[in-house]
Amino acid sequence: MKSEALSQFTDIHYTITALFIFLVLFVGLTLWAYRKSGKALYEKMGEMPILEDLKDGRQ
Amino acid sequence: MSNHSPGTDTVTYDDDIVKKFIFAALLFGGVAFLVGVIVALQLAYWQFNFDTSWLTFGRLRPLHTNAAIFAFAGNIVFAGIYHSTQRLLKARMFSRALSCIHFWGWQLIIVAAAISLPLGLTTGKEYAELEWPIDIAITLIWVVFAINFFGTLAKRRVQHIYVAIWFYIATIVTVAVLHIVNSLALPVSMMKSYPVFAGIQDALVQWWYGHNAVAFFLTTPFLGLMYYYLPKAVQRPVYSYRLSIIHFWALVFMYIWAGPHHLLNTALPDWAQTLGMIFSVALWAPSWGGMINGLLTLRGAWDKLRTEPVVKFFVAAVTAYGMSTFEGPLLSIKSVSSLGHYTDWIVGHVHVGTLGWNGFMAFGISYYLLPRIWKTQLYSKSMATAHFWVATVGIVLYYISMLSAGITQGLMWRNIDSAGRLVYPDFVETVTKIIPLYQVRVVGGTLFLIGFLIMIYNLFKTAQTAAKDATDETVQVAFKGLPGVEGETGHRKLEGLVTAFTVLTLIAILIGSVLEILPTLNLDKYVAPASKVHPFSPLEIAGRDIYIREGCYVCHSQMIRKMPSDVLRFGEPSTIGESMYDHPFQWGSKRTGPDLSRVGKKYPSLWHFRHMIDPRSISEHSVMPNYPWLASQKVDFYSLRKKLSVLKALGVPYSDDVLGRADVIAEEEARVIAEELKGQGVEGKIEDKDIIALIAYLQALGQKGIKE
Numbered sequence: 001m002k003s004e005a006l007s008q009f010t011d012i013h014y015t016i017t018a019l020f021i022f023l024v025l026f027v028g029l030t031l032w033a034y035r036k037s038g039k040a041l042y043e044k045m046g047e048m049p050i051l052e053d054l055k056d057g058r059q
Numbered sequence: 060m061s062n063h064s065p066g067t068d069t070v071t072y073d074d075d076i077v078k079k080f081i082f083a084a085l086l087f088g089g090v091a092f093l094v095g096v097i098v099a100l101q102l103a104y105w106q107f108n109f110d111t112s113w114l115t116f117g118r119l120r121p122l123h124t125n126a127a128i129f130a131f132a133g134n135i136v137f138a139g140i141y142h143s144t145q146r147l148l149k150a151r152m153f154s155r156a157l158s159c160i161h162f163w164g165w166q167l168i169i170v171a172a173a174i175s176l177p178l179g180l181t182t183g184k185e186y187a188e189l190e191w192p193i194d195i196a197i198t199l200i201w202v203v204f205a206i207n208f209f210g211t212l213a214k215r216r217v218q219h220i221y222v223a224i225w226f227y228i229a230t231i232v233t234v235a236v237l238h239i240v241n242s243l244a245l246p247v248s249m250m251k252s253y254p255v256f257a258g259i260q261d262a263l264v265q266w267w268y269g270h271n272a273v274a275f276f277l278t279t280p281f282l283g284l285m286y287y288y289l290p291k292a293v294q295r296p297v298y299s300y301r302l303s304i305i306h307f308w309a310l311v312f313m314y315i316w317a318g319p320h321h322l323l324n325t326a327l328p329d330w331a332q333t334l335g336m337i338f339s340v341a342l343w344a345p346s347w348g349g350m351i352n353g354l355l356t357l358r359g360a361w362d363k364l365r366t367e368p369v370v371k372f373f374v375a376a377v378t379a380y381g382m383s384t385f386e387g388p389l390l391s392i393k394s395v396s397s398l399g400h401y402t403d404w405i406v407g408h409v410h411v412g413t414l415g416w417n418g419f420m421a422f423g424i425s426y427y428l429l430p431r432i433w434k435t436q437l438y439s440k441s442m443a444t445a446h447f448w449v450a451t452v453g454i455v456l457y458y459i460s461m462l463s464a465g466i467t468q469g470l471m472w473r474n475i476d477s478a479g480r481l482v483y484p485d486f487v488e489t490v491t492k493i494i495p496l497y498q499v500r501v502v503g504g505t506l507f508l509i510g511f512l513i514m515i516y517n518l519f520k521t522a523q524t525a526a527k528d529a530t531d532e533t534v535q536v537a538f539k540g541l542p543g544v545e546g547e548t549g550h551r552k553l554e555g556l557v558t559a560f561t562v563l564t565l566i567a568i569l570i571g572s573v574l575e576i577l578p579t580l581n582l583d584k585y586v587a588p589a590s591k592v593h594p595f596s597p598l599e600i601a602g603r604d605i606y607i608r609e610g611c612y613v614c615h616s617q618m619i620r621k622m623p624s625d626v627l628r629f630g631e632p633s634t635i636g637e638s639m640y641d642h643p644f645q646w647g648s649k650r651t652g653p654d655l656s657r658v659g660k661k662y663p664s665l666w667h668f669r670h671m672i673d674p675r676s677i678s679e680h681s682v683m684p685n686y687p688w689l690a691s692q693k694v695d696f697y698s699l700r701k702k703l704s705v706l707k708a709l710g711v712p713y714s715d716d717v718l719g720r721a722d723v724i725a726e727e728e729a730r731v732i733a734e735e736l737k738g739q740g741v742e743g744k745i746e747d748k749d750i751i752a753l754i755a756y757l758q759a760l761g762q763k764g765i766k767e
């Protein structure tokens with residue numbers, strides 16, 4: 001039973017399917033990240049490391 | 060931590076632990092660079108091991124790589140993570156005790172490695188050489204680190220989690236998975252074990268681990284550090300936050316698949332090779348996205364590149380990241396790999412990454428952090444600039460020399476004349492040719508080390524000006540508690556949900572891992588019965604363990620690729636079957652010497668005897684170390700029963716009879732070889748010496764096939 005299940009994985013189609021899923025996920029993520037509505041938030045997020053420096057003007 | 064006004068917390072960051080990790084990184088960095096220069100010297104001038112077992116190339120090279128990766132890079136990563144995480148989350152580290160356990164535990168592991176590797180106590184798996192008790196310690200300390208880190212996340216006083224933190228999360232999760240799976244082994248004794256995987260499985264697991272150690276120990280944490288310290292240094296937000304999101308997920312999804320590019324043209328099934336190649340080439344895109352994102356962060360602040368040494372280091376580091384992530388995909392193309400694999404080109408490639416990317420990030424962070432923690436200014440900017448240039452020239456010399464050495468040797472190996480014969484049949488000829496380049500490399504490495512010493516002096520002088528009353532940094536944080544995440548959607552919601560985020564990252568890396576590795580667990584499908592082999596005899600196993608102990612695999616491959624030039628030089632391509640009982644596999648990754656998978660019976664035993672004691676007595680220009688101690692050190696016959704029974708438990712088909720008499724059989728085998736040698740004039744009591752076992756093993760290589 002277990003080895004039967006494992007043997008399924010030797011099928012290269014599974015791998016290609018995984019590749020395809022990854023590609024779709026990736027393209028989706030890219031489109032989503034570049035949505036217009038995210039702009040303000042991302043600007044705020046980008047400033048997180050330097051916020052305190054901006055506040056008290058110190059290097 | 061007292062409350063000043065309602066809703067405002069006073070947070071004091073723990074910078075002492077940051078300081079400690081930086082010190083450790085610099086201390087062990089010095090060791091890693093020094094040992095690097097020594098091993099480089101040994102390839103240019105073989106005498107530099109002084110015929111001392113624990114100074115030979117095969118034992119020191121693992122020490123060098125482990126020190127560079129886990130001691131130097133590891134400690135600086137911990138320093139940067141502890142420093143930036145507290146600030147990004149506006150929270151002190153979760154537990155001071157855990158921080159200290161993490162710090163001291165890690166340093167103890169390093170000391171254990173520094174002692175055990177030169178002694179030849181090794182698993183024989185590249186970048187995972189440490190034996191099982193140390194592996195367990197690494198796992199425990201990593202868990203301590205994880206608890207401390209996630210504990211800090213849980214008590215954070217900010218809502219959103221900056222991208223650097225995601226990179227840290229991916230690092231912690233993935234390194235744990237990689238380390239545990241690749242280290243699975245059955246112990247034979249306190250400092251000896253056999254990995255549960257063998258042959259091709261072991262190769263695939265090992266390079267899945269090996270490449271992802273590069274990805275998740277040397278890349279993702281450093282990218283997190285880049286996304287924090289580069290904006291800090293230039294006082295600009297990262298060029299595109301969106302790009303950083305894509306950068307992150309692309310790396311997490313794709314890196315995990317790239318391992319098989321270390322096994323191109325080998326016995327690995329073609330589909331796995333192709334898959335590794337596709338993902339490796341595709342990795343070029345997000346990597347360059349990340350590089351551009353880093354470099355363009357300097358927009359409008361390019362003048363800082365001229366005036367600030369810290370920025371110089373960061374920019375050069377990011378550029379080196381770009382260069383090595385361009386070259387990596389290139390080398391993953393099957394035809395390019397056929398030229399570059401096993402040569403010094405690969406060595407040059409990794410050093411652009413480690414010296415340039417990791418090293419310069421580490422130096423930039425040290426220059427940036429220490430003066431701030433000491434509440435003073437860097438002692439000398441011009442000295443830091445001098446460090447920068449000396450080190451840069453060092454890296455350029457290193458890379459150029461290794462690139463030329465690699466391509467020169469690669470072309471010589473494959474040069475076949477019109478009659479179909481090798482133009483350079485004598486392997487040593489291809490080595491002699493590149494010795495001058497090995498000498499240039501020594502100069503490059505030495506410059507890098509000198510630059511480092513300049514930094515140490517500079518930081519030492521800086522420490523003397525440290526504020527005496529320097530206290531840990533304290534900030535006031537207005538915080539209303541973590542809001543419910545109901546209002547949030549999509550990725551933003553996900554960022555709020557640390558657990559979900561972590562699980563998703565884990566799933567992403569697990570999918571790739573499982574789909575890639577599981578098929579090889581089903582080996583029978585690939586190994587036709589005709590190509591099955593006999594397992595090694597007891598004495599041969601003893602010899603194999605000596606081969607592993609001495610680190611012969613760092614100079615010799617045991618994998619003949621399916622290429623005409625390889626086949627002409629070394630014989631039929633290696634098959635999956637041939638290494639099916641090899642715990643661990645010894646395919647190797649570098650041919651400083653010839654492939655050995657079919658060396659068995661090529662030479663008489665006396666040849667090996669003389670060659671092992673003094674290679675130059677046989678091959679005048681050899682750079683192989685002398686191994687005189689093999690002729691005086693005794694074979695450990697008595698552990699053989701235990702060793703074989705562990706191997707049997709792992710699936711190597713030894714009969715009970717062989718198991719029960721393993722030592723007796725081995726002694727008898729040794730006597731036969733010793734008699735033969737004595738008949739040819741070798742003197743002294745040699746039948747119980749290491750060298751006999753090693754000869755037995757070498758003579759068995761490629762001889763175990765079952766003819767049907």
